[in-house]
Amino acid sequence: MEVTRTLPGRDRRMVGAWCFLDAYGPDDLAAGAPGMRVAPHxxxxxxxxxxxxxxxxxHRDSLGNTQEIRPGHLNLMTxxxxxxxxxxxxxxxxGVLHGVQLWVALPDRDRAVAPDFTHHADLPVFTDGGLRAVVLMGELAGAVSPARCHTPLVGAELTLRAGTAARLPVRPDFEYAVLALDGAATVAGVPVKPGPxxxxxxxxxxxxxxxxxxxARLVLLGGEPFAESLVMWWNFVAREHDEIVEARRRWVDGGFGxxxxxxGDPLPAPPMPITRLVPRGRARHP
Structure with a gap:
């Protein structure tokens, strides 16, 4: 499976609390593409x-949840x-697979909460002419998602019919980013297409x-600039190197359930790097 990772990047590591963004597909499974198979991790x-x-x-998890996700539905795992x-x-x-996988960094006060999983099959929709916005997280143009946010943020899928020109209200205290999934569009005067x-x-x-x-189909992400520095390694988001070492040890010892x-077998933990992991802010040059 070919994956395009745009967060974290060399210069831009976060958009609000959004700290990870992988886009994949569209893959034609009928033509022999293997589809997704990510072992327990x-x-x-x-x-x-x-x-x-x-x-x-x-989706299957160590809390005992089994849930199939389809287009228009949200799987949110805390x-x-x-x-x-x-x-x-x-x-x-x-016979086809196309989507995005995103992570939201939990703030320090909430990063040790009990794990949780929710599936949202009914999400709010905002329409304006040829623009349709499905709000995954947060609030956009008065439409509020039921998904629980731990910091002020927004995530939405925008679909635009050909010939559409529309304006969406946004918050001046939020930073925003846009990823194109299908087609090409112009956002704030800048052409966008799948990839960057x-x-x-x-x-x-x-x-x-x-x-x-x-x-065109777009993903809009936004949120209050995240003030905390993070250590991100493998599948963990922490604040210090030693927290990553401990999380890895727990996984190796079977401590995640x-x-x-x-x-199939769970994913093995990769070896730790030979140097200490350093906490980094949301941008290379904030």
Whole structure:
């Protein structure tokens, strides 16, 4: 599976509390693409946000949850002090896979909360002419997601019909970024297409979106700039090197619980780097 990772990057490590963004697909499973098969693995200190443009993924976790996610639905897993899960294409599927995997860093006050998993099949929608926004997290244009946020942020999927020109109200205290999933669009006067992440910064009260050449599908991320420095390594978000060492030890020793129902071994922990991991801020040059 080919994956495009735009967070963290060399210069931009976060957008609000959003600290990780992988985009994958569209993959034609009928043509022989293997689909998703991610063996059980651990997380601490974050929330995982799974969102599909097309296809299906089967989630299992160490709390005993089994949940298939489909387009328009949100899987939100809060790792807190520790959880393990697996993700795979189910045996019966629609033949295509296309989506994004996102992480939200938990603030220091909440990063040791009890692990939790919620599935949201009914998310709020905002429409304005040819623009349709599904709000995954937070609030946008008065539409409020039921998903629990631990810091002020927003995540939304925007679809634009060809010929659409629209403006969305945004918060000047939030920083924003946009990723194109399908098609091409112009955002705040800048062309975007699948691949790179467009960082928009702070200070805006509205943002312009246009799709002139055809329909487009975008992911909008935003939030209050995250003030805490992080150590991110493998599947862990922490504050210090020694916390990562301890989380890895727990995984090796079986301290994250069992993911039942997955046919295969869990992921082995990679070796620690030979130098100490250094906490880093949200940008290379804040």
């Amino acid at each position: 651990p997380h601490v200190g974050l929330q995982t946000v799974s969102w599909l443009a097309a296809g299906e993924i089967l 790792a807190g002090r520790g959880i393990a899960h697996s993700e795979q294409t189910p045996a019966r599927h629609s 992440l467009l960082y928009l910064g702070t200070g805006r009260r509205e943002c312009e979106f246009a799709a002139d050449g055809g329909p 069992e993911v039942r129902g997955y046919d």
